[in-house]
Amino acid sequence: MVLNVDLHSHSTQSDGSLRPAAVAERAKARGVDWWALSDHDALSGLQEAAEAARELDLGFIPGVEISVLYSGVTVHIVGLNFNPADTTLQVGLAQIRQTRFERARQMGDRLQDCGVEGAFDGALSLAGNPHLIGRVHFARYLIQQGVCDTFQQAFERYLGDGKRACVPMQGATLEEAVGWILSAGGKAVIAHPGRYPYKPARRKALFSDFKALGGQAIEVVTGSHTPDQYRQYARVAREYGFEASRGSDFHAPGMGRVDLGLLPDLPYDLVPVWRDWIVEPGH
Known part of the structure; x- marks a missing residue:
């Protein structure tokens, strides 16, 4: 049996429609074994999420999704399994x-x-x-x-990016975001890399710079990717030696490609980002 791990979701503390406790309940109801709440640039939902998960006997990993401006495009870096009380991370967010x-x-x-x-x-x-x-x-x-x-x-x-009412997000630098996550003892993950409108050379530069700064993982199987992109970013993970993450990017019922807990498994040969935190059955 492979554990159902969903490490990317949002609540009313950022741009989701459900309170943190309700997201926990939805994750549990859909068979998730370990779950992370990763609201945009905020840690305010983590206490409620952790308490709800504990009551539901649902494994919980603290998360956050940090907005970064890289080469003129907003990129999201997910931090996982960090200390939410870390001052450097709190001030940066x-x-x-x-x-x-x-x-x-x-x-x-x-x-x-x-x-x-x-x-x-x-x-x-x-x-x-x-x-x-x-x-x-x-x-x-x-x-x-x-x-x-x-x-x-x-x-x-x-x-959408480049549309009439879109204003680019002036977020952190890549160096700052990765540094904050590492300072708090967590792992840094590039969220849904298939979403960013980069040409191949710039995309490779993102991966190389991220790794050089201490970034450890990319999302491979995510609700923001197509099945073809699952395969594409599995190849990227192998090429750069990244660990792989999995998350629905849940915001609201009926919104997005896939609900909490309903993604396919990671490719068997990739190293899960949760390898050091969760012992899977049979291991």
């Missing part, structure tokens, strides 16, 4: 949250220019944590107002 709020104001102004009234206030009312208002909250507002029918449509028309 607080700095990012300050930039997120200003970015949201600019996105609201751009949507106003597109003829969408009240977007900032509307998105803010839908954010469980106002300091972490983001594109998903604007997408929910656009759907609520009947401007768009789906999240995909909202991103294709207004909010």
Whole structure:
């Protein structure tokens, strides 16, 4: 028996629709054995998540997804199994949250220019944590107002990278994000590498720079990848000697390609990022 490990999910503490405890319950109900909450640039949901997981007899690993600006593109670095009380990590994430709020104001102004009234206030009312208002909250507002029918449509028309209302996230540097995670005793993971619009040379530079800074893993099997990308990034993990992570990138019921716990297993020959934390049956 292979353990069902899901190390990427979100709650109302960033851009998810369920409270941390409810995400834990959903993970347990869908057969997850070990779970990580990895909200964007925030640790505020981890205590509730850990307590809920303990009550459910669900293995829990603290996580966070840090916004990084690399070569003009927002890249997400997931930190796993770190000390949430680490001061360096906490201060760094607080700095990012300050930039997120200003970015949201600019996105609201751009949507106003597109003829969408009240977007900032509307998105803010839908954010469980106002300091972490983001594109998903604007997408929910656009759907609520009947401007768009789906999240995909909202991103294709207004909010996706390079679209009319998108404002690039001024996050941490790659060096800062990896350093914060390592300072807190955790492992750094490149989230859903298939999502970033890099040309091959720049993508290789990302992997090389990440590894040189002490980054240890990439997400291979993720709800943000297609089956072809599972195979593609398994090859990348082998080439660079990265450990492999697995996570649904769950935000809300019915949103995304796959729900919590329903991903296929990692390829058998890859080293799981959780190898040192979780003993799988038969090992």
